[in-house]
Amino acid sequence: MSAPTTAPHATRAAGNEDMSSTVRAFEAYGDGDWDDIAREAIGEERIVVNMGPQHPSTHGVLRLMLEIDGETVTEARAGIGYLHTGIEKNMEFRTWTQGTTFCTRMDYVAPLFQEAAYCLAVEKLLGITDDVPERASVIRVLMMELNRIASHLVCVGTGGNEMGATTVMTIGFTAREEILRLFEAVTGLRMNHAYIRPGGVAVDTPEGFTTQAREALKKVRHYLKQLGDLMLANPIFKARLTNVGVLNLSGCMALAITGPVLRSTGLPYDVRKDNPYCGYETYDFDVPTAKGADCYDRVVLRIEECYQSLKIVEQALERLDRTEGEPVMVADKKIAWPAQLAVGGDGQGNSLEHIKKIMGTSMEALIHHFKLVTEGFRVPVGQAWQTVEHPRGELGVHVVSDGGTRPYRAHFRDPSFNNLQATSVMCEGGQVADVVVAVASLDPVLGGVDR
Amino acid sequence: MSDVTPGGDQGSALTPPEGAATFEVVEVRKGMFGVQGSGDTSGYGGLVTPVAMPAASPRPYGSWFDQVVDVLAEVLADGARVGGPTYDQAVEKVVVDLHGAESPDARQVELTLHVAREHLVAVCQALRDDQDLRFELSLGVSGVHYPHDADRELHAVYHLTSVTHSRRLRLEVAAPDADPHIPSTTSVYPANDWHERETFDFFGIVFDGHPALTRIEMPDDWVGHPQRKDYPLGGIPVEYKGATVPPPDTRRSY
Numbered sequence: 001m002s003a004p005t006t007a008p009h010a011t012r013a014a015g016n017e018d019m020s021s022t023v024r025a026f027e028a029y030g031d032g033d034w035d036d037i038a039r040e041a042i043g044e045e046r047i048v049v050n051m052g053p054q055h056p057s058t059h060g061v062l063r064l065m066l067e068i069d070g071e072t073v074t075e076a077r078a079g080i081g082y083l084h085t086g087i088e089k090n091m092e093f094r095t096w097t098q099g100t101t102f103c104t105r106m107d108y109v110a111p112l113f114q115e116a117a118y119c120l121a122v123e124k125l126l127g128i129t130d131d132v133p134e135r136a137s138v139i140r141v142l143m144m145e146l147n148r149i150a151s152h153l154v155c156v157g158t159g160g161n162e163m164g165a166t167t168v169m170t171i172g173f174t175a176r177e178e179i180l181r182l183f184e185a186v187t188g189l190r191m192n193h194a195y196i197r198p199g200g201v202a203v204d205t206p207e208g209f210t211t212q213a214r215e216a217l218k219k220v221r222h223y224l225k226q227l228g229d230l231m232l233a234n235p236i237f238k239a240r241l242t243n244v245g246v247l248n249l250s251g252c253m254a255l256a257i258t259g260p261v262l263r264s265t266g267l268p269y270d271v272r273k274d275n276p277y278c279g280y281e282t283y284d285f286d287v288p289t290a291k292g293a294d295c296y297d298r299v300v301l302r303i304e305e306c307y308q309s310l311k312i313v314e315q316a317l318e319r320l321d322r323t324e325g326e327p328v329m330v331a332d333k334k335i336a337w338p339a340q341l342a343v344g345g346d347g348q349g350n351s352l353e354h355i356k357k358i359m360g361t362s363m364e365a366l367i368h369h370f371k372l373v374t375e376g377f378r379v380p381v382g383q384a385w386q387t388v389e390h391p392r393g394e395l396g397v398h399v400v401s402d403g404g405t406r407p408y409r410a411h412f413r414d415p416s417f418n419n420l421q422a423t424s425v426m427c428e429g430g431q432v433a434d435v436v437v438a439v440a441s442l443d444p445v446l447g448g449v450d451r
Numbered sequence: 452m453s454d455v456t457p458g459g460d461q462g463s464a465l466t467p468p469e470g471a472a473t474f475e476v477v478e479v480r481k482g483m484f485g486v487q488g489s490g491d492t493s494g495y496g497g498l499v500t501p502v503a504m505p506a507a508s509p510r511p512y513g514s515w516f517d518q519v520v521d522v523l524a525e526v527l528a529d530g531a532r533v534g535g536p537t538y539d540q541a542v543e544k545v546v547v548d549l550h551g552a553e554s555p556d557a558r559q560v561e562l563t564l565h566v567a568r569e570h571l572v573a574v575c576q577a578l579r580d581d582q583d584l585r586f587e588l589s590l591g592v593s594g595v596h597y598p599h600d601a602d603r604e605l606h607a608v609y610h611l612t613s614v615t616h617s618r619r620l621r622l623e624v625a626a627p628d629a630d631p632h633i634p635s636t637t638s639v640y641p642a643n644d645w646h647e648r649e650t651f652d653f654f655g656i657v658f659d660g661h662p663a664l665t666r667i668e669m670p671d672d673w674v675g676h677p678q679r680k681d682y683p684l685g686g687i688p689v690e691y692k693g694a695t696v697p698p699p700d701t702r703r704s705y
Contacts, residue, residue: 080667080668081666081667081668081669081670084668084669086677086684088678089677089678089684090684090699092684093684093699093700093702094699124550124551124559124561125550126551127549127550127551127552128551129550129551129552129557129558129559130551130552130557253587253588253614254640254641254642255641255642256588256589256590256591256640256642257642258588267614269614274614274617275558275617275619276558277558375705376705378705381502381503381504381505382504382505382548382550383504383548383563383595383608383621384548384550384559384561385561385610385619385621387590387612387619394590394612396590396591396610398593398608398610400595402478402480402502403500403502404480404704404705405704405705406704408478408595409593409595409596409678411593411594411608413590413591413593413610413646417645417649418590418591418642418645418646420645421641421642421644421645450668451668
């Protein structure tokens, strides 16, 4: 036996005597109290519970690692990356226009915000920010605000469902359905629209759209009222949400939490007011705030924001009526696709007249169309940053161009990604049941988190 | 590979573009269509196009930009008395991107401060804490890989917002590929925690002083940093209606 060494070793060196002080032995006889024995056995153990990534209350594939003591969460960590699809990398290999097709798939609950932010950033690089036609901006605002309502309805609905209030979810999704029908009428799709394009939007709204939208909005307003009646004064609902998941103003600023979570602390920070885009400064709406900074206030705020969005949508519909027939794409034919979309036999495609014209009468138009669609347009060298007010907070897009027809780099600062950093602050010290509520109040969408 | 194009490789001596004070080559494009190694039949093989990012802007910058830069210089000068960096040491250059606007007051105009990496934290601290600056909100880190920007291949871009003054600015920091270290800003902006992990994950930039710099999106045992330009996109050819569509990274580029 060599002399004792101080070298680190994982296990006790062989032949060491006096094991009794470190190794506990339990005997199943005697007159001891089983409670004492159990307490002694697990007293210093850590219990780490893995919640997700397939848990239904984690909004997709969020993984929560909770260290618990009884029902109390002593440590909470979020694990992400299960839905990483490399969208940003993929965008570097497609044209600038094709980029909208990719970024719309990031946060799939609020796809139009990624499209809008990305297109606004590309327009900055192109130097055509002021040339985007008014009607295109109005349609963008209209679509974004409708999307905000749809997204908040999903947040409130699934949040209710996770607490066992299924009716909240069914009402929320019924109302969302009305909005998705409007999206389908305008873009042809219920999600993954790729509708907002650099320079404007892909196609004008269909005939009779404003009438259809006004009808749908009546129903949405009705469902919103039902949701408010069902939840906001409900004692069980309030007991579960009030003073849960509290994050104060300095916590929010330190962690760069934006959106309803920040506004629930009382700070009326909204990009639509602070740094308006798409002409938001010309719309009349309020930024609701609350004081409680808890999960209940965030639900109240989201419902109130839905009403404010309805207000904006109504103003946008008036402007749509007024600008009937005006262009929805920049006049520059080097950027605007010549496409005149119409539903063909296969349910998509160009209008037959347009194809006949360019195929039969104008070789130059055909060449131009072909080059613009296959090559894409060039974007001047430089970088641009654009933020928009996403339903979950401030969405930022950083695009870099090397002067080519593809983005050199496209980075999305997704609010869900950033806000998930608050998981531990909001959950630690609470109960396991509060974790579900707190995460729901952050409203993460993992498609946006992982990109 | 020797260039067999008539006229040959003519782009070896690059000159700065007209009117540029500094020359920031971030990329050199050769030929057309991204064709390599297949013999050039296009006649464009001798084309060499340097891609240079916008150069430093001259004073006055316009709008509130002069004021912010002046205040930052003052705050850093105060700090320099107790061992901090001076403005000239910390800020390499200031770029104002007009983005097509005629006056710097337009909303789309952006201010970029290029910061020496060793002084990044001091600049962030000044920008956050001084009452005339108050850039209290950091909207994350975005990495960019410029393989042709010699000794400055890896860039980290920070976007700061001042809620108090309703202003936005951008910080850009560069590090060589051989020494990919940038100090972590988490001590000033805790929100950059995950963003720095993401940038490390995708670009391999090591943020010194970060509390737990591990991969965040990719699996822990992943090899390589996927957003670097030398990392292939991957993909397989897809057959559609009898034709074969090649994977995106082998298609032509213009």
